[in-house]
Structures are given as structure tokens and as C-alpha cells.
Amino acid sequence: MSVDFNTVATEFCHFYYQQFDSDRTQLGNLYRDQSMLTFETSQLQGAKDIVEKLVSLPFQKVAHRISTLDAQPASPSGDILVMVTGELLIDEEQNAQRYSQVFHLIPDGNSYYVFNDIFRLNYS
Amino acid sequence: MSYRGRGRGGFHNQNNFNNRNNNNNQNNGAFGNPQNHQNQAEQFAAQNSVPIEIVGWNGASPAECISFISRKCRVAVSNYNVDPGSGILKGYVKNQNDAATLMNWNGVKFAGQSLKFSKVNVGSQVQSATTSNAIEVITNFLKSRYQPDIKLLNLTNVKSDPNLSAQGFFGSISTSSKFFPALMKVAEDNKLDVLSVDLSANELSDLSSISTLAHTFPQLQNLSLMNNNFNKLKVFETWRHKLNFLRELILGGNPLLANQTNPAEINKIKLELMKSFPRLVVLDGEILRNEQLLSTTLSLPFTGSTSMFFQDEEIRNMSTNFISNYLKLWDGNRGDLMILYQSESQFSIQVDSSHPYLLDTTTTTSYSNGGTDFGNYLSNSRNLTRVSSIKSRISRVAIGQEQIFKAFNQLPKTRHDLMTNPDLFSMECFRFPLLNGIMIVIHGSFEETAQPETDPNANNAQNGPRGRFNHPKHKKPALSKKSFDRTFVVIPGPNGSMIVASDLLSIRPHAGKDAWNTVAKVPAAAIASGTASPAPVAPVGVPQRVPTPADLPQDIKANLNPLQQELLVKILVETKLNMQYSIMLCEQSNWDYQQCTINFKNSAATLPREAFAA
Numbered sequence: 001m002s003v004d005f006n007t008v009a010t011e012f013c014h015f016y017y018q019q020f021d022s023d024r025t026q027l028g029n030l031y032r033d034q035s036m037l038t039f040e041t042s043q044l045q046g047a048k049d050i051v052e053k054l055v056s057l058p059f060q061k062v063a064h065r066i067s068t069l070d071a072q073p074a075s076p077s078g079d080i081l082v083m084v085t086g087e088l089l090i091d092e093e094q095n096a097q098r099y100s101q102v103f104h105l106i107p108d109g110n111s112y113y114v115f116n117d118i119f120r121l122n123y124s
Numbered sequence: 125m126s127y128r129g130r131g132r133g134g135f136h137n138q139n140n141f142n143n144r145n146n147n148n149n150q151n152n153g154a155f156g157n158p159q160n161h162q163n164q165a166e167q168f169a170a171q172n173s174v175p176i177e178i179v180g181w182n183g184a185s186p187a188e189c190i191s192f193i194s195r196k197c198r199v200a201v202s203n204y205n206v207d208p209g210s211g212i213l214k215g216y217v218k219n220q221n222d223a224a225t226l227m228n229w230n231g232v233k234f235a236g237q238s239l240k241f242s243k244v245n246v247g248s249q250v251q252s253a254t255t256s257n258a259i260e261v262i263t264n265f266l267k268s269r270y271q272p273d274i275k276l277l278n279l280t281n282v283k284s285d286p287n288l289s290a291q292g293f294f295g296s297i298s299t300s301s302k303f304f305p306a307l308m309k310v311a312e313d314n315k316l317d318v319l320s321v322d323l324s325a326n327e328l329s330d331l332s333s334i335s336t337l338a339h340t341f342p343q344l345q346n347l348s349l350m351n352n353n354f355n356k357l358k359v360f361e362t363w364r365h366k367l368n369f370l371r372e373l374i375l376g377g378n379p380l381l382a383n384q385t386n387p388a389e390i391n392k393i394k395l396e397l398m399k400s401f402p403r404l405v406v407l408d409g410e411i412l413r414n415e416q417l418l419s420t421t422l423s424l425p426f427t428g429s430t431s432m433f434f435q436d437e438e439i440r441n442m443s444t445n446f447i448s449n450y451l452k453l454w455d456g457n458r459g460d461l462m463i464l465y466q467s468e469s470q471f472s473i474q475v476d477s478s479h480p481y482l483l484d485t486t487t488t489t490s491y492s493n494g495g496t497d498f499g500n501y502l503s504n505s506r507n508l509t510r511v512s513s514i515k516s517r518i519s520r521v522a523i524g525q526e527q528i529f530k531a532f533n534q535l536p537k538t539r540h541d542l543m544t545n546p547d548l549f550s551m552e553c554f555r556f557p558l559l560n561g562i563m564i565v566i567h568g569s570f571e572e573t574a575q576p577e578t579d580p581n582a583n584n585a586q587n588g589p590r591g592r593f594n595h596p597k598h599k600k601p602a603l604s605k606k607s608f609d610r611t612f613v614v615i616p617g618p619n620g621s622m623i624v625a626s627d628l629l630s631i632r633p634h635a636g637k638d639a640w641n642t643v644a645k646v647p648a649a650a651i652a653s654g655t656a657s658p659a660p661v662a663p664v665g666v667p668q669r670v671p672t673p674a675d676l677p678q679d680i681k682a683n684l685n686p687l688q689q690e691l692l693v694k695i696l697v698e699t700k701l702n703m704q705y706s707i708m709l710c711e712q713s714n715w716d717y718q719q720c721t722i723n724f725k726n727s728a729a730t731l732p733r734e735a736f737a738a
Contacts, residue, residue, distance in 0.1 A: 006517050010508050033734070038433060038552050041677050043703070045734065068507040070474040072521060072626045074613055075558050083611050083628045085476040098476075100609040100630060102565050104556075118552050118565050122607065122635050 009071030009082040012105060012112060017064035017086075024054050024062075030114050038118045050117070063089040065096065078107040079115075088121075098122040173216035174223040175244040176201065181213045183235025189213060193239075197229045214244075261287065262303075262310045275319040277311070282326055304333045308340040319343070324350035324374070330359040338366035345369055351377035357393055364400040371415075372406040373397065381408070433552045436737055443553040443564045446614055446622065451540045455570075458532040462525050464624045466617070471522045471531055471624075475505040476632040499601030500536050500572075501631050503580050528627075534580035536572040536603060559625065561615035569634055572603035605634040680707070688715050696737075699724050705735040 019026055031037070031047035037054075044050050065087040074081040082103040087096030104116035178201075181189040190201050199222045204215030217223050226241045233239075265287055269278045282288065282303075311318070318341050323334065328349065331337075337344070344367055354375065375381055384390050394412055398404050405415045434440035453460045465471075477498045498505075505511070506520035522531040541548055549568035556563045613626040673681065673689035680703065681689055688710065694717065695706045701724075713719035 006508055036554065041679060043433060043677070045702075066509055067478050068474040068476045068505070068630065069509050070472050070506050070628055070630070071508060072470045072472060072628060074556075074626050077558060079558060081563075081611060081613065081626050081628060083474065083609065083630055085474070085609070085630050085632060087478075098632075098635075100567065100632075102609075102611050102628075104563065106558075116554055116563065120550070120552075120565075120567055120609070122567075122632065 005071055005073045005078075005080045008105070008112065009080055009103075010069060012080075012103070013066060013069055013082060013084055016103075016114075017066065020054070021063050025051065027051050027054060031117075032108075032113050032115075035114050036116045038116075038120075040119065040121065059090045061091050065089065067098075074104065080105040080112070085122075173202065173218055174220055175214065175216050176223060176226060177242050177244060178213040178215070179240040179242075180237040181234065181239060182211070183237045186213050189234060189239070190215065192234050193226070193229075196232060197226055199226045199229075258306070259310060262307055263314065266307065266310055266314065266316070270316060270318070272317070275317050276322065277316065277318045277320070278322045279307075279326070280322050280324045301333050305336045308336040312340050320346035320348075322348045324348050324352065324377075326352055329353040329355065331362040335362050338363045342366065343369050346372045348374040349378065350374045353379065355379035355383070357396055360397065360400050365402070367401055369403055370401040371403055373401065373404060374408055376408045432550065435554045439553045439555060439562055442562055442614075443551065446562075446612075447551065447564060447566055448542060450612075451542050455537070455539050455573075459529065461532070462529055464614075464622060465525050465528050465627075466623050467524045469524065469528060469624050469627065471528045471627040471629070472506045472520055473501060473504055473531075473535075473629040473631060474507045475501045476507075476630060477502070478633075497601040497604065498631065500534075500576055500580055504531060504534060530578070533577035536576050537574035538570045539573050540568065540570045542568075556613055556615070559613065559615045561613055561625065564612045564614065565609065566612075567607070567609050569605055569607045571605050574603070575600050607632050607635045677703075691715055691717055691720070695720055695724075699728075700736050701731075702735060702737045705731065 016027070016030060019030075028047045028051040031050050033046045035045065035047060035050060037044045037050040039053060039057075042053060044053050066084055067087060068085045069082065071080055071082045073079070080103075082105065084101045084103070086099060086101070088099050089096050099119060099121045101120070102116070102118045103114055105112040106115045178189065178193075184192075186204060186206055190204055194200055199217055201215035201217055204213060206213055217226060223243050227243070229239070230241050231238045265285060266277075268287070270276070271278065288303075321337065321341065321344060323337075328334065329352070347367070347370060355378065357380065381390065381393065384393065394407060397407060398412060405412060434443065450461065450464075475498050504520060506517065508517065511517055511520065522528040549566060551567075552565045554563045555561075609630040609632075611626070611628045612624055615623050615625050617623040673686065673693050676684075676689055676692065680692075684692065692706055692710055695701065695710055696703065698721075699706065699709070701709060709720055709724060713723050
């Protein structure tokens with residue numbers, strides 16, 4: 001195995017959430033035109049629309065905390081499926097929203113982009 | 125005497141619980157005046173006391189005799205008077221102990237005579253109350269302390285309640301420690317609707333005797349623990365995440381905050397309390413956090429969730445078929461699922477055992493442990509944030525039929541109520557272009573019905589010292605409801621069969637369906653109906669449901685009137701354009717159907733491919 005998909009998945013998630021929490025307008029680099037986002041009720045396609053959606057979410061400050069993360073290689077060409085559960089802290093609240101999220105990552109040159117991103121709050 | 129009236133006296137300003145703008149509720153201000161308590165205390169003492177009679181006192185005045193007894197026998201006699209008929213000096217001692225002490229002094233010389241003491245047997249039969257009697261007493265007590273109009277249970281200074289004292293409820297510590305749980309049991313049996321509880325002045329220093337409160341009244345909003353002996357923050361751990369609706373807490377008159385002058389420490393206490401009680405807004409009259417923001421956060425800004433998303437109709441048919449059959453076999457006989465897995469198929473699970481923040485009130489009664497025992501899953505959990513060794517990371521992905529079957533058998537037997545209660549589930553399904561397959565993400569809950577076929581902890585237990593960190597060998601984890609997320613990648617196999625290429629399962633504490641329960645039930649019902657055809661991919665013969673405006677995403681529907689919604693659905697179906705382009709077409713055609721068809725015909729050839737639903 002040339003690239004350890006576990007490491008890729010873990011590093012990707014950390015990077016993604018760090019970017020999301022510090023400046024989510026910059027997340028566009030991680031999506032492509034064919035990328036899809038399902039955020040609760042909304043389905044969006046294309047980096048531009050996805051970032052617009054993420055930026056428009058009704059919170060100023062946000063912090064993601066990963067609780068669990070698992071990954072599997074998903075195709076011979078190096079796709080990776082990452083499934084995450086975690087907590088979302090919104091606007092300095094003490095109470096976290098719990099969520100689960102699935103990323104389908106596709107290799108693109110030396111890096112990966114998000115082909116599909118499915119976010120769902122768990123309300124637990 | 126009206127106990128109920130006195131209850132009000134002790135808590136006369138109950139509006140404070142509901143008035144967060146009133147910041148002046150310091151100590152006694154909110155809970156009646158101390159003088160009132162003093163009077164009550166005397167009355168209670170009189171009720172509780174034991175009547176005695178003294179003969180041979182008349183060598184001096186009654187006052188001198190009482191004073192003598194106080195000095196000599198160290199027993200205080202109160203409310204004494206001389207019975208005009210018999211000439212006997214009558215009075216009361218504080219309790220049975222004092223009475224007994226006094227009896228031992230029988231014959232003591234006073235003013236040239238021997239004093240004779242005797243108890244007046246009035247309350248002795250009552251003191252040996254039988255159990256049924258006890259329940260009756262508690263029930264009456266509860267009724268006298270409950271104010272249904274404001275849903276307040278006033279449990280101030282319970283020990284001094286004359287009703288209870290007369291029954292000997294607080295004669296010993298053991299009775300008093302059993303008293304509160306018994307009280308809660310009776311409250312539960314009587315289905316008392318309680319939003320506020322006042323437990324002030326009960327000499328409490330921890331929650332051990334009253335811990336059941338959180339179980340009986342999980343919806344409690346207001347709680348006063350004023351004038352008790354709480355001095356450690358740690359004791360509130362008992363109720364951590366158990367009183368998730370608690371809005372106001374009063375801790376005034378407890379050493380915990382009263383003795384604290386360091387602002388940093390006070391802040392720390394507030395923060396910890398906010399963590400333990402996620403909806404706590406008011407502490408001792410002080411607003412701790414923005415309630416509006418809190419309720420927005422907790423009710424979630426993302427409204428109108430839909431439970432189902434399918435990229436297109438074919439995906440809908442395939443995935444609903446797949447899931448309904450899959451879960452049926454998963455609950456029934458997992459061995460039958462193995463035809464779906466091949467040598468390169470992968471399966472792994474991850475366990476998010478962190479405590480849920482919100483109590484699922486529908487399950488608290490039958491699952492008091494909250495479904496948090498993950499003993500059957502932990503040993504196989506492949507949480508990459510925790511599992512760092514390469515060996516474990518590799519061994520915890522089951523690859524191929526044999527390993528996957530083994531992993532399946534190490535999971536508890538389950539029941540997914542997909543058929544009877546499809547609302548409990550949510551799905552998102554997409555094409556997986558590279559493999560010409562589909563990706564299905566399903567969220568929901570299930571009930572564990574039996575222990576796993578094979579013990580997941582058996583292997584590790586033989587691994588020497590590591591075994592001891594696992595679940596105790598003979599103690600099976602408790603079965604309960606759990607929630608899960610699962611991601612399947614399903615690809616076409618030979619002869620129209622299906623193969624599960626990837627299977628990721630995440631197990632977490634039971635959380636119910638609130639995340640998507642605002643939803644129209646139609647799509648969920650569509651899943652259930654999918655079971656009728658066992659063939660994996662069989663769109664033929666399965667009547668395609670005609671979409672209705674109810675299927676439109678909430679955020680889109682919100683901006684459209686019903687006629688526009690109808691038109692949009694029609695356009696979506698007829699043109700196969702995606703949502704964005706369909707809306708665009710409608711808008712540019714002024715929401716006129718004829719115009720839409722003309723415009724569509726004219727521009728269809730020039731539209732980009734992504735304008736169409738995949």
C-alpha cells in the first residue's frame with residue numbers, strides 16, 4: 001500500500017475541520033464542480049454552491065470535535081470513505097450538537113478532493 | 125392547620141422561578157421570611173414532642189421544678205402547665221429519647237419530695253406505622269406539598285413536617301435516607317406533573333438521598349436547593365446530563381458559593397454547572413447565558429429536515445430494496461447476508477460512546493441506563509482517533525466473507541423497526557460513479573434483543589494482561605436501544621446480483637429520531653413497501669410513486685406558493701432537470717406551464733449536462 005488511507009483520512013478530517021472552524025470561505029479548494037454536499041435538508045453540487053451554503057450557515061463561531069473516525073479504501077483507484085461522529089460547538093455554547101458525517105474522498109494528483117459530503121445532526 | 129398554606133408560606137414568591145429578570149432573589153428574599161420559619165419550627169417541635177406528667181413537684185413553683193429538671197437531668201420540658209383538676213404538672217419533652225432519660229430519673233429528690241415522671245401514651249400506636257400506612261402518609265404529605273396550578277412540589281424543610289414527624293419518619297437516619305426515594309416512587313405512581321421542586325432547608329450536603337429526583341422528574345425546570353449544606357461542586361456530578369431541562373437553580377445559602385470569594389473559582393463553578401445542566405439559564409437570580417441563543421442552538425437552526433434523499437428514482441428503488449431486505453436479514457439471520465459480501469468486501473465498526481447531551485425522555489423509563497453499555501462493541505471499535513497501532517488498525521477491518529461473518533456474529537442480535545416504524549430511519553443515497561454502484565448512508569436506531577452469537581471479548585481475554593481491561597468476563601453487557609449510522613457502497617455483481625464493497629457502521633447512544641422527525645411520512649413508507657420485491661434491482665413492476673410537493677425540500681417550499689410548488693414538481697418530473705435548473709426555468713417562464721415547456725424545448729440542447737438530475 002503506497003499511501004496509508006488511515007493517515008490520509010485522519011489528516012484530511014483534521015485539516016477540513018480546522019479550516020471550517022477558522023475560515024470556512026476557504027473550503028472551496030477541497031471540493032470540485034462535481035462534488036456534492038448533503039447538509040441536513042439541503043443538497044448542493046459544485047464547489048461554489050457548497051461553500052456558499054457552508055458560509056451561510058447561521059452561526060459565527062463554530063468548532064468541530066471529532067469523537068470517532070473510521071475509514072476504508074473504497075475503490076481500486078484510491079477512493080476513501082471516511083465516517084466521522086463528533087460534536088459541533090456553535091457560538092461559544094457549552095452544549096455541543098452531535099453529528100455524523102461521511103466523506104467520499106477521491107485522489108486528484110497529490111491530494112484528495114471531496115466528491116461527496118453527507119452531514120447529519122444526531123440530536124442526541 | 126393548613127399544611128398547604130404553610131407550604132406556600134415557605135415559598136410564597138414562587139414567581140421568581142419564572143421571572144428571570146428579577147435579579148434580587150437573594151437568599152431569603154425569594155423564599156419567605158426567616159421569622160415565619162421560626163414560628164413554624166416551634167409549632168413543629170410541639171407536634172413532635174412527647175407529653176409527660178410530673179408528680180411531687182409542689183414543694184416549689186412549677187418554674188423552679190422545670191428549671192431543676194433542666195439542670196439535673198439535662199432534659200428540657202416545654203409548654204408546661206398545672207392541670208387544675210389533678211394538680212399534675214404536665215409538659216412536653218423534645219422526643220422519645222428525652223422522655224426515656226427523664227424516666228431514668230424517677231425518684232429524684234426535689235424540694236423535699238421525690239419527683240415521679242411518666243409518659244403519656246398518645247402517639248405510640250401511630251409510631252409503628254405499617255408499610256401501607258406509610259405509603260398513605262407519604263401520599264398525603266405529597267398532596268399537601270404539591271401545587272398543581274404552578275406544578276410546584278414544595279419539599280422545604282421536610283424533616284419538620286408535623287405529619288411525618290408524628291409518624292416517626294425521621295426517627296433514624298436510615299428511615300430518612302429511605303424517605304426521599306419512597307417519596308419519589310409515590311410521586312411517580314401518582315403521575316405528578318412537576319416542573320419546580322423546592323428542596324430548601326433540608327440539611328443536604330450531597331445528592332445521594334435525593335438522586336432519584338432526576339429520574340422521576342427528568343423534565344424539571346426549576347430547582348431550589350437553598351439553605352442546605354452543599355459545599356462541593358463534585359456532588360452535582362450525580363445529576364450530570366440527567367436534568368437536561370433545568371432552567372433555574374437556586375444554591376443561595378450553601379457554603380459552595382457563599383464561602384467563595386475568588387471570582388475565578390465562582391466562574392469555574394458556574395461553568396461546571398452549565399455543563400452538567402445544559403439548559404441552565406438562571407443561577408441564584410443571575411442570568412448565566414443567553415436563553416434565546418441557547419434555545420436556538422438546542423432546537424437547531426436547521427429546520428425542516430427531510431428523512432430521505434435519493435439522487436434519482438432508480439437509486440430510490442435500489443436502495444430502499446436493498447436496505448429493507450438487508451436489515452430484515454441482519455435481524456433474522458446474518459449468515460444469509462454473506463452472499464452480498466465477497467473476498468474484497470470490507471466491514472468495520474466504530475463506537476461513539478460519549479454521553480448523549482439530551483435525554484431521550486421516551487426511553488428513560490424502560491432503559492434507565494440510557495443505552496450506554498457498549499461492552500459488546502468496544503473491543504472491535506476501529507476509531508482511528510484512538511486506535512493508533514497499525515496492527516490493530518488492520519485487524520479491525522474485516523475483509524472477505526469469513527472475517528466479516530465472524531465480526532457480524534460478535535455483534536448483539538437486533539431488531540430494527542423499519543417496517544412498523546419507518547420514521548425511525550433516515551437515508552441518503554447517491555450514485556458511486558467510479559464503481560457504477562450506489563452509496564447508501566442510513567441513520568436510525570435499533571433494539572438489542574440478545575447477546576452476540578460469539579463473545580466479542582473472548583479473544584482478547586486470552587491475550588494475557590490486556591484482558592483485564594476488557595469487560596468483566598462473566599458480566600454480559602446490558603442490552604438496550606442504540607442509534608447507528610451506516611454507510612454501504614453497493615456495486616453490481618454478476619447476473620444482476622449486488623455486492624457490498626464497503627460497509628462502515630457507527631454505533632452511538634440512543635438518540636431517537638428528532639433529527640428528521642419533522643418529515644412527511646411518504647418517503648419512509650416507500651422504503652417499507654420496497655420489501656415486497658426480493659430481487660435486488662427490480663425497478664420493473666414496482667410502481668413508481670409520483671412525486672408531490674410534499675417531497676420538495678423545506679427550504680425551497682418555503683419560498684413558493686402551492687401552485688408554484690405543483691408546477692415545480694411537474695417540471696422536475698417532465699424535464700428531468702435538477703432542482704436548481706427547474707426553478708430557474710419556472711422563474712424565467714413566469715411560473716407558466718406552457719411557457720416552461722416552450723422555453724425548455726428551445727434551450728434543452730444548449731443546457732449543460734449538470735443541469736439534469738443525474
